[in-house]
Amino acid sequence: MAPGTSMIVELLGGVALLLWGVRMVRTAVMRGWGERLGSFIEQRLSSRMTAFGGGVAVTALLGSSTAMALIVAGLAGNGAIGGPTGLAVLLGADVGSALVSGIFASGSSAAAGLAPLFLFAGYVTFGASTEFRPRNIGRLLMGLGFMLLALKGIVGATAPLREAALFHEVLGSVTGEPVLGFLLGAGLAWACHSTLAVVLLVASLLLNGSLEIAGALPVVLGVNFGGGLPAVAATLDQPAVARRLPLSNLACRGTLALVLLGLTPLLVRAADQLPLAPVHVAAVLHVAFNIFCAVVFLPLSGRVGALVSQVLPDPPHRVDQLSVPRYLDTAALSSPPAALSNAAVETVRMSELLERMFATAFDALDTHRLEGLKEIEATDDRIGHYLRSVHGYLAQLSRARLSPDEGRRSLEIMLFASHLEHAGDVIKHSLADRIRAKVRLDVEFTPAPREAIAQLHAVTAESLRLIPAAVASNDVGAAARLARQKDLFRRIEDKIVSDHLGNTAEALGTSLRKSALFIDIVRDLHRINSHIASASYPSIQAAGLLYDSRIRKL
Template sequence: MVETLAPYGEAPGMRAILGIVAADPVITLLLAALFAWAAHSSVAVVLLVAALAGQRMVPPETAFALVLGANLGSALNPLIATREPAGRRVALGNLLVRFCGCLVALPLLGRITPLVEAIAGGPRVAVADFHLAFNAALALAALPLLGPLAALLRRMLPEVEAPPGAARGLSLDAAHAEMPSMALGDASRHALRMADILEVMLRDAIHLLSGDGPAAERMRAAEREIEGLGAGLQRYLARLDADALNEAEERRLAGLMSFTIQIGHAGDVLARNVATQIGRRRRLGAASANALDLARLLDRLSANLRNAASLLVTEDDRAARRLAAEKRAFRLLEDTHVAAHVAWLREEPARDDAAWTIDLDLLRDLKRINDHLVAAAAYPILRNSGDLLDSRLRAAAPVGAAPRLPALTPPPARVGPAP
């Protein structure tokens, strides 16, 4: 570094810039703090200052002001990077101690500089000695004040209280790391917690049908809780040592990962799409003869969700088949409702079909939620048992064979309304 800076020491422009900086100790300190924050290291800036001092490019007092700024700037990085209150208290306490030290030391540099120069063997060593002495003095001065400082920091950054019933965070301790089965059991409890929150959201959707306005906000808050739980659970599962898992534990881990992802998607559709469409439906109204029985469908989804949560524990093949059959039931219901809508448009082409469209959108979204529930719990079990086909497509025809087109049949003359 010294050899690299040597040619710049003789440049008139560099000396002029350093002369301007050296004229104001406060600007010197802030400039070094900015450099240390950008470099994420006070040591790098202190070494640079030592090299500048060794080349006589900055006077000793200016070099010491730069050292103070380097110590202050490096304390900003952990404060910016930390989000948890406990971690921010440590970072903020470090910054406050260093800031107070700079306030005390900066006006005294005129008296401190001759003492350090007399002890040190040269400018570069003087910079290093001052850096060490400054941090040692801060430690000695702050130790007796740790109690009051900790109390102040707790008042400034209190703990964020979790909402009632919120699940505790997952942490991979040593016992769980050595016994993956325990870790997977703990993860299963949190996955079931996600299912419980989704069931509450389905009940709030029923309340929203009757005009319960706050239900929509509760659904959005619950969706955010599901999202947070799912992200934490996925990180927890990803930290498990893959080499320590046997085949059954690997399948269990994959199933839990799929469950959390699918439940998260279901919550997203419910909070963002279904809640919005229910609000539109209530404002526009729906034809009583053709309207969906949304309360019944939401109750059916709740039952399917409870079955999915049970499958996460029991992994029963017959129950998985019953849940998978719900996918076909919702698909047939959607086909029937679409056919009824087309028939209604043929009979009443001039009438407004906004209510019909909203019901179709709601049915599509409820079908999507059911698809996520089936994929979350039934499909992993059926896939492991060999009962789930890789594709619903027919096998490809031999090369050169003429393609067979499906027969075209005319639509029925009249299709009744959906049940």
């Protein structure tokens, strides 16, 4: 392989290893402490300064302002954080990320020697641990080791560039054209999705003498602008309220970067007077840029947010079709069949709300992200409103003369609506609490319990999908299938519990807490499915398909 090709391959490999190390660190922190970091930020939203400090602290651990921007965008989308406070968090995140980059860049040659130690410690910690958090500590250490090892490789790969005449001509053009250097830095930051990676690359070029400070400063300014682009792109599919904060942050960084780009000659002369090596000057500029950006725009965060709100206004308000009952027409009370049909339709709509609650709960169980559980309380309140409305509507209908069949149908609808409300209460007051406990206690189920919960989830979800035909259409076949779902659930549940409790290693060998939590989740699913299956009983009983008892006669 030609020397030039070999150098490019080594450089690309070093950058890839660096990005992978950054990803491992971010993944470890988010998996191990993501919920606590989110709570930490939420607890510091009382003022802009505390929000700024929270952003600095959390991002110093994450090592990625983009990850922090996505967390804050999620909080904004849920209404947990306002524009000025959210921008303060992101400005702090920029400072935290810059501090990490500056520390790595300025101490790169000394820190690179620690790479083998971090890798070994991380491997041992990860391999020897079975608990969730220690394994993430191992992942974190290995990520740091990969970053330091990559930095050492990048410095070594770029060392021959010091003698390459063509490369010096290219860098000379960057030095003479600050705008070109700015665009190069922004493009690299966008392509790598990491300001840390690009700052360390620039540091390695400065360290081996391949790049001068006059060419590095515009690149660093471009990096600070381009570092805000990934968060903007990642939130394009989110609501406007969530997209505003990354865009506000990009506007602040871009404005300051362009102003300083026009002052590049002055900055270069000032940098030449500093008693620092070029690599340290670049690190200081990177950190100083973000601190100065926070100093300038923290007091102006309200105005910046207002301007961005004009660029990204809220879309026309879209009413949730399930927000309130729609078909309880009082004019239909004079026609009992029509009124009963209306009430049945609303119970089906109640089941759609319950299905939404159920999906939200299991999304939190799978992703360990608890933000969505806040929606469960609001949805359960809606189900309660539906229940009161349906009961009130049928109470009015009962004042009319109803035939025996109509009276029985009215009672069936009322009872089933109550069952749906009880199922919602199980999700809100029990299942959601189990999920919170699982996440906050860092309980990680082994594959067998995860597969068991997935099976029961699938059966319950299918039961929910059978409700419209069983209730609104009064379809005996659909009702029979719904009743069989309960039998299927019971058979799967009995086998799961028997296998789990019969396996000492599974039930007791890891943790009694895990075993108890698993059984509690299974029991909650049993209660939810039983309430749903109650919709089938009136139809199959009327058709003579329901046994009086499942107990065999003695």
